[in-house]
Every structure is written in structure tokens, then in C-alpha cells.
Amino acid sequence: MKDSDVDLFEHPAWLPDAAFGVLGSKRIRVVGEAPLVQTVGHELERSVALYGGNIVRQPGDGSETGSQEPDEVTLTTVDGGPGRGDAVAPAIAEAMALATPGDPAVRALGAEGYVVARRDGHTAIVAADAPGMLYGMFHLLRHPGCVSGPDQPAQRYEPRHALRMLDHWDNIAVHPVMGQVERGYSGGSIFYADGEVRADLSRVERYARLLASIGINSVAVNNVNVHAREARLLSDDLHAVVRMADVFRAWGIRVHLAVNFASPIILGGLRTSDPLDPDVGAWWDEATARVYQAVPDFGGYLVKADSEGQPGPFAYGRDHADGANLLARALAPFGGVVHWRAFVYNHRQDWRDRSTDRARAAYDHFAPLDGRFHDNVIVQVKHGPMDFQVREPVSPVIAAMPGTRLAVELQVTQEYTGQQQHVCYLAPAWSEILRFQPWGPDGATVSDAADGGLAAVSNVGDDPFWTGHPLAQANLYAFGRLAWEPALDPVKVLDEWIGLSFPAADDVVRATLHDIMDGSWRTYEDYTAPLGVGFMVRPGHHYGPDVDGYEYTPWGTYHFADRDGVGVDRTRATGTGFTGQYPPPWRDVYESASDCPDELLLFFHHVPYDHVLHSGPTVIQHIYDTHFAGAEAVEAMTAAWETLRGRIPDTVFERVSERMREQLRCAREWRDQVCAYFYRKSGVPDAYGRTIF
């Protein structure tokens, strides 16, 4: 396949026609008439036309139950389901019973939940409402055994997080430095072209379908760095927001807008955006009412304020609660929410000043405000205290704001994790984060604490493969799945993705993909910044190694390597005191260089090169070992991929091969630069005598 062909081509991601093969060969009954049920119906009509099944549409008012035949699949809501007094198939009855438990101690099924049951060759999806029916249909794709295998007892599925959101850092006007998609590695924006919202949103519709299939229900369509052009989505361009919302609505997804805190000045011509100024409040009230008039199910606002140059309440001596509540008041009458980002720090730090610690910043700014935010404010916290590094501790903010709704923010786009040139399946990292217990082994998890849901920066652009690297589609897939159910095993999620994306995959292909992807995050960690210290990337674009790239900059991201040792002392005893932001036991675990987990050692401690890790080797030998091992793992990965030639579609094979060559080059570059840097500094030779330059 030549490049010119690729331009005309759009990869189906994890929803190729063949993913509908099993379901499409069935007789399917779809009960209900709500718009999302229509969406389900259209999907299934297309599938049965392709695969020889047939479909029965039924209004869901009980008027015509029809016969329930064996080998049928029924999708219905609780209300619309079985006809009054009719005998129903056992699968339906069983599912219905679980969906409407009767016992007041059992929580009723939410609008997005569904029950799946299979009995006597009959499969039933019973949902409380239309969204659940949509999600139930996609469940059947992921689990074809549910429509063709042995009986399965009824099982409830409900999302663990009510808000499952993707944030797009897309600019309408191409930014001279950051491009059209800030931190985007998949071409241009699917929403915008030529300085406007695209006239043709058909690709956005296909994107919405992909998102619905993994349970995403909210999308913020513009960059959190809201420049002048993008600010106008709230005013002149509201008609275009209506068009985007129409597209997403058909797939159960609400649209949110990132807004500029100075909008009352930029758009409203006011002289202030002081959150306590009545005119400012009135401006937001009016602007918000206009939005809801146009988009009644509008999701809300996303705000980056007083961060990296964005305007915010600090200019008026107000705090983030004042700022967030201003918008919350405007949104509350309509049921909208404010996502207010906690990513606030001093990006003009003096590297000479070791007392300032960027890791402390979010907690220092936000923890004191706990309890002051309105109910419809969601404080959106990056998962770690720094910025989406391959390894960070969990942010202490997550444990510090019990009186505030929190969303945890992840990054699907691989800014610091290989920029979709490298295979780096991130779900194992997210899984660790979401399962982490901030209050210790008997306490709640990060996922539990994220009562405002999960949000992540999307990795999608107008690239024919959606995500540049075809295997990076798995990250988007996994984010949706983990946002729905954080307890899922990332390897099993990957297996789902493989099954859907490569319907023809035999066991060998499947095993090879697991070999390549399961451990790819740890491999990336191995060949990049060691032991949690982070960064060491080329400034600006953040790709490839530059050990001292950020060492003497204002960005607050240092490793402090000298001839004797490396790492950041964030202890209370002798460092920045950051460990004190954690509750027990972590405040003590992290405080102690001997208790601190190896993988976070250099995040919390400055240690000599001969410090011995729990894993056995010294820090310096660990650096050498992991970097050689990481590059070797990429060699193995590359060789494994080559065995798939001819076993998966050529377009995918070639694109991945090309990227893997770059990953291999870059991994070797990381290995050699990091090893040379630390050898030149420490003077300690590699115990195994490998080549260090």
C-alpha cells in the first residue's frame, strides 16, 4: 500500500465490520424508541445486513411483544421490555429480575447500567434506560460468547464513574509553536480545519461511535489553553458547538467547552473578570444561559486558570474556589458542571532555589480550599504531582480533599511516553494508579476518591489510524474501559481490544501482540528517566533524551545529579517537605529512603550512586541495567512484530514497522545518552563491561 492510498484510507480502529460478525448473524429484537435506541437499531440493522441475521424493532410500549424465539438476542429497557402479562423468555426474566431487584437495600440500576443474561440460547440485555442499552450492545461485541456460547447467569454492569471524559487539546487557529493539537501526535484536529469548525463532521461521528463503544460520555472539544480564537466557541461560534453536540448526542456523549477565565473581558468587553464582581457574574450567567438555550444537554466548562500563563482569579486577589464557584453558579440551574484543573504551579521557578518544589504546588493551592467548592465544581487533578511522567507517585491532592468532588486526569496522548512513535500500552500504569490506596492497605482507592469521575487527554487526530501509531488505539480503548471499571485487568482489556481490532487473529497473533504490548510501559520506563526522577527529555517538544534538558530551566523539573548522586530530596527531614502532604502510611514510607519503593526512590530522595535498591543492584548499576534491558526489549519487540508480516493487514503492519524502527533508534539513543551521562558523572564502570560512550 502506497502513501497516496493511505490518504484515502481510514482505519476502523476496534470497530471493524467483522467485530459485529457474531451478533450480526443473529435474530435481534430491539425494544424502544428513544434516540439512543435508534442508534442501537441502526448499528444492528447494518450488522444483520452484512452478516445474515435479522432484526425486530419494537416500540417498547408493551403493545406487541412478539414471539421470543430461541437463539434470539433481545435488547430492552426495564420499562419497555416484556409485554404486560406476557410470558417472557427465561433470559429476559432473569435479567429483568436483576435489573429491578425489588429489595430496597440493592441500588437500582442506573441509566447507563445494563444486565446481561443468556439462557437456552437466548441472550437478553436489559437496561434501565437507553444509554445502558447502547453500552449493553457494545458489551456483546466485546464478549461474543454472550450471544453464541453456553448459558450465563444474569450479571449487572454499571460504570464505576458517572463522568468518563476525554479532553481534546485542539486549537481552532493553528498555534505557531504548539500546532493544531497541543501535545497531539496524530495529525490535525478532527474538529477543526482552516480556522473553523469543520463543515463535514462525519469523522467526528465515527469518533463518537468509537467512544460510545468504550463508555465515554463526555468530551471537551477544545484546548485548555484557550486562545482568543477558541474563546469565541462560547459566543460567535456557538452555532458550531450545536453541530458538534448534535453529533455526540446520538452516542450518549455530552459536549463540554474549555473556557478562558478572562472571557468577560475578551468576549464581553468588561474591564475585569474578577469572580466577585457582580457584572462578571451576570456576564457568565447570560453567556451560560445562551449556551443551554442552544445545547440543552451541554456538559459544562473546563478551566485551566492561573497556570502556565492562563488568566485566573489570582489577578484579583481571589482564590480558585472563588473562580470555580463563579462558573458553577452560572451552570447550576442547567445541571452543568465546572471541571477546574488543579494543575497550578510556578512555571518561572529559579532552578537555584531548592526550597521551591513544583510537586507541592497543587496541594498547596487546593487542599486549603477543601469544602469551599460548590457541588457542581469538579476539581480535576493530574494523577501525579508533576506532569504525566512515565512514573510518578499518586498526587497527594487526591487524599486531601474529602469535601470536594474530584476528577482524576490521565493522559492518553503519549506526551512523555513516546509520542505515539513508541509502543507504550499505558493501561497497566493507569491500573496501578486507580487501584492505589492513598490511605493505606485498608482504605479506599484512587478510583474511589475520584467521585467526580475520570478525565483524560485524547490521543486522536485526523490521522488515518486515528492515533498515529495503530497500537496506540489500545490506550484510548483501555482508558474508556478502565473509566467504566477500574478493577479490570489491563491485560484482559488488551485482549478485548485485540479481539475486536484483529478479528482474524489466531492465538499466535494474539500472543505476539501481548508480548509486544503488555510490558511496553515498563520497557519505556526502563530506557528513559530512571527510578521516578522524571523528565530528562528534550525541552519544548518533550521527545527523546536530554538528561540536563530541564535541569537549569524555570520549569521546576530537576534531577540534581552530581558526581556523587542523583535525585530530589522531598523529605520533611532534609528536603522540600513534600512527603508531608501524604496521609499515613505514605508520608512515612516515602520519607524513608530505605522504605521508599524503588521505582519512586529518586522522586523522593537524593541518594549516592552506590545506594543499594531493594531489587539488589546499586542505583548506578540499576541505571545501566535497565537502560540496556530496555533497549534490548525494544529489539525483541521489533523482531516479534516482524513475525506478524502477512498475518495482519499490511497497512497496519507497515505503519507499526516504521514506528518501531524509530522506537528502536530512540531507545538506543536514550540508553546511550543516559548511560554516558551517568558514567561521565559518577565514574562508576558498568559491572558487565558493556559499551558506554
Place this chain on the structure above:
Amino acid sequence: MKDSDVDLFEHPAWLPDAAFGVLGSKRIRVVGEAPLVQTVGHELERSVALYGGNIVRQPGDGSETGSQEPDEVTLTTVDGGPGRGDAVAPAIAEAMALATPGDPAVRALGAEGYVVARRDGHTAIVAADAPGMLYGMFHLLRHPGCVSGPDQPAQRYEPRHALRMLDHWDNIAVHPVMGQVERGYSGGSIFYADGEVRADLSRVERYARLLASIGINSVAVNNVNVHAREARLLSDDLHAVVRMADVFRAWGIRVHLAVNFASPIILGGLRTSDPLDPDVGAWWDEATARVYQAVPDFGGYLVKADSEGQPGPFAYGRDHADGANLLARALAPFGGVVHWRAFVYNHRQDWRDRSTDRARAAYDHFAPLDGRFHDNVIVQVKHGPMDFQVREPVSPVIAAMPGTRLAVELQVTQEYTGQQQHVCYLAPAWSEILRFQPWGPDGATVSDAADGGLAAVSNVGDDPFWTGHPLAQANLYAFGRLAWEPALDPVKVLDEWIGLSFPAADDVVRATLHDIMDGSWRTYEDYTAPLGVGFMVRPGHHYGPDVDGYEYTPWGTYHFADRDGVGVDRTRATGTGFTGQYPPPWRDVYESASDCPDELLLFFHHVPYDHVLHSGPTVIQHIYDTHFAGAEAVEAMTAAWETLRGRIPDTVFERVSERMREQLRCAREWRDQVCAYFYRKSGVPDAYGRTIF
């Protein structure tokens, strides 16, 4: 003065009206009618109108000599001068005698030369031709004592270099990364706007006047990286080149074009630009004939070939002589020249490979070709083997090509020397270079070897002060003056510039400017990369410190610092062998770490930190000492500037003050980063206990 006023303002540089005050108050006789004599006449008419003198224009055919009164200034050519048989003033007679020596052993005065004499209150400029008269007039501005002081015996002035050229790295289409002027720090281009040659070239005319006043006679008007848009200057846009040439011609300056070696493909639609292909030769012949039909005094072509991605003869298995001679053949019938740059190296070097040495590249490519270039090829060699660092040895190419016309290339734009944010008067550096004797103490100088003249990259843009930093005007001034006469004392050149630029300057102002500027190049050297090792700048833009910024890159610019020592081993004995490219004595002086001059030690040798310099301290202590001293010197410079408030024009004062604040910030940043870097690596404390971070 507010910014909005500055926008309307254009600083007169070193030609304010007041610079003409003494001359303009005289009775002046201008003899001749050639176009350049008209230029002289117009300048003087304007001056006498301002300052109360008067002017006599005389055709120069001997028809009307007129009376020569006392206190008169006469400018004439040898031919046009005294009327036949008339008695002439003694000053004229004396000057005429020196201009036309009669003795065949004495070289006749060239077209650009002039004689100045003053006798009995009468001053005479006698030139062989009109260009000399133009230069003679500007001589009188620099030396007002010649028209108002005591008698002076006749003295000949002739340029040491026939070609005195400025190269503009200006793009017509603004480059997405490099901007409109590549390595320009003075705003946009004076030639181009909105993707075209400017409709209004009046600023270019004022620029031409400034250049004529310092003796520049050639200008290349476009970037040596010739992109597709700029390539069309040779074809579609030739009419615009005509307009630029018309403007420059009135000031004795020829226009040159940088051309893309692939022009036969880009513009001509040929399938090759192979220099030995007859069609390619025919294409260049025709294209060149078209240029000369439009611009009969066109200077010639400037070419960067097979360098940093530019096309060249290598693609066809040809060498640089083949490439240069191709263009030379096309230009020869019209008297044009090719400037062919020797800046050729591998910019995709592997930092791991210590055997490749970028410093060797120009010699390795060009020295073997000596003698093969046509007479109208000028090989243009950067003064040092790397790239315009604050300190480099002289390029060995300069001594290696006795059978080739060479131009030495300097950089007036302060790419690596503070980007016109820092005061860095470069003439002392250029003076050292031009006076350097590549063959040892009894041999010729670099200036002698530069039989193709001098070329330099201009620092001028559309900034109201021409050069961003007002004091950077002195660099442009000094380049012109040193290109004319390399033996000039840079301090005296600066004194000329002060006198012209600040006509009201008293001794205190003059002394303060010397305090600030005389030593500013060495100060810059003190606080940046030490001992000739170079770079340590932020990659890409090259401003500000980043010690390891280029250490692990493909650019071939390394310092190899480790915990034990620093520097590049370029010896024959143990290093890259670069020292072997020099003739004696330098091949031996540079080979020996004990003989090598301190300031080049790390360019040629990798030495331990405790290596003792000729100047006394160890290398590491020298690094600390010079960096503290450099930053302190900037503090003193800033304080000295502040004493000038109210004594020089506010516009100049404020602009310089603002830049000096930045210079001080940046000098401290250099000091602290370099000291911290080497302290962290070496572990050696500062002998004086100063703060190192």
C-alpha cells in the same frame, strides 16, 4: 518616549545630520558628473543647506576651474580635477601628485582609493574615480580635523580588500522556524515584506548610504539557505532584483544573489542539476545572461551547497570544484564571481563516534581541490573551523589553498555572541583574526590570504535602531572599516563610531562608552563557554546557556566534560588529528597542551580539571573565576550605562538600558549554570568560596 513613538522613529545610526556639521559649514567644490559624483553632490547640498556652507558643482571637463578660495574643500577625480594649465591650490597639487605618482614602481591609485591633503586651510580629496570620491567624502566626516584643523600632508587611502561584502540571511517567505531573517535579531527584513520584495525601498536606500560610508561595495540580498520562494529571485522576480540593484548602485554597491544549486530543477524543470550535464550548464548560462541583461553590474552568485541539507554537486558524484566552476563559467563573460561557501560538514554526526571531527570538515573537503577552481570562484571560508563561536582558532583552510581565491567570512549578526541583547563589540575579535599569521610570525596575515576579500553576515533588520541593540551598530560600522583596512585599531574604530553617532559626546560620554564596549567581547567570552570549547548554548535558537545542550546531538559540537576533565582532543597523537591541518608552527603549538594558548586549550585538548593554565589557575578555577568576573563586568557595564542617562538621546538610552537588564540576567544565568555544571561534575570547590548552586 513611548513605544508607539518608537515605531515611527528611525535612528540615523552613525550618520546623523550633525555628523555633517563641520563639512556642511564649508564652501565645497565638487568636480565631476558621474553618477556617484552626483550622489556626493546631493549629500553635500543637503549638508550645506543645513549648516550654512555652500557648494560649487563643476563638470570636471576642465572647462571651468573657478577660483579656489581659502577654507574651501575640493573633491575631484584625477582626470576631472584641475583645469588645464590653471594654477591649483597647493592642497590639490599635493594630493594630485600622490594620486598620480608617475614613478612606475608605485601602484596607481585604484578606482576606490583617494588622497586627502590639507594646506593653507584648503582641503583636497583627489580620487582616481568616482567611488574614491564617495569614500573620500565619508573620510572627511570621520576626520573633521581634515577640514578644520591644521595642515596635513597628503595621504593615500585605499581598501585593503577589493571585495567588501555583507551577506543577508533574509527570507522572502517567513520560515516557520527560522523566521524572516535567519539568525536575525533586529526585526524583519528591510528588503522583503508580505512575501514580496518591498514596494518601498527607501529604507534600503538609507541602508546603502550607511554601507557606502563604511566602504562596503557588495551585498547579497537573500539567505544562503535558498528555499523555493527565494530561488525565484533568479527568474520571476528578476524585476525586483533590478529595483534593489538600482538602489544600491547609487552608492557604489553591487548586488549578489544566493542561489540554490538545484535551480535547474526547481526553476528550469530539468531532471538534474549535475554540474557536468551540458543541459545544466546551458541553463545556468542562459539564466545568468538574463540576469546581466537586467542588471549589467550584477555582482554574482553566493552558494551554500551540500551543507545542512542544501543541494549540491555530491548528489551526482561531483565535487565542489565541479559545482563552483559550473556557475563561474556562466558568470565569467560578464565579470561576475561565485562565492562558494566552504561551510560543509556532516550535520548528522553520531555523538558516540569520537573519530569524526566537524572542525576537520572544511579542510578535508576543500584543501584537496586547491588549484582546481576557476579565477572567478571565491571560496568563502568561515573564520574558524566551527561556527562563529566567541573564540575559535583560525580556520586551517585559510592557509591551505594558496592556489584559490579566498574570502574570509565573519558574522556581524550576534548569533552566538548575545543576539544583540548583549553588548559585544566584536572588532577586537575580528582584528585578532585578520592579523593572525597562519604561517607564523614572519608570514602573511589572514587578511593577506583573503585575496577574495571579506564577507560578513549583516546584523540589520527593520528595527528602528537597525540592529536591535543600538550599540550593535558599532559592529556593522567596524566590519566595514576593518574590511577596508584590517590594520586599524578596533578601539580607534570605535572612537570614530562614537564621534559620528554621538556628535554631542563629551570626553566623559566617550570614555564611558569605551569602558562599556572596548572589552565587551572578552567579557562575553568570560561568562560563556570557557577556553575555546564553544557552544554550551540552548539548541535551535542558540541564546543563553545549556552546557549539555549540544553534547548528545548530531551537530558535532561537543565538550566531552566528565568528572575528571573537559575538552576535545584534536591532536595528532591521541585525538582527531585536526592539528595536522595547520602549517608550522601552529601544527605543533596546538598539538602541545603546554604550548597551546590558554584561550584555545579546550578546543584542542581534553585536560583534567587540575591542569594549570599559563595564566596561573587550574582549568576548573579558571572556569569559576572568569564566570564570576564576567558577570561582575556586566554589572559594572550596566552601572556605567546608567551614568549616561540624560547625556545621550533618551530613545537610545532606554533601549540600551532595557537590553542591559537582560544581558545582566543572562550573564548571571551563564555564570550560575556553568559553575554549577562543572562543580557538580568535578566536585572541586571554588577557591574563594563563592556561591555555586
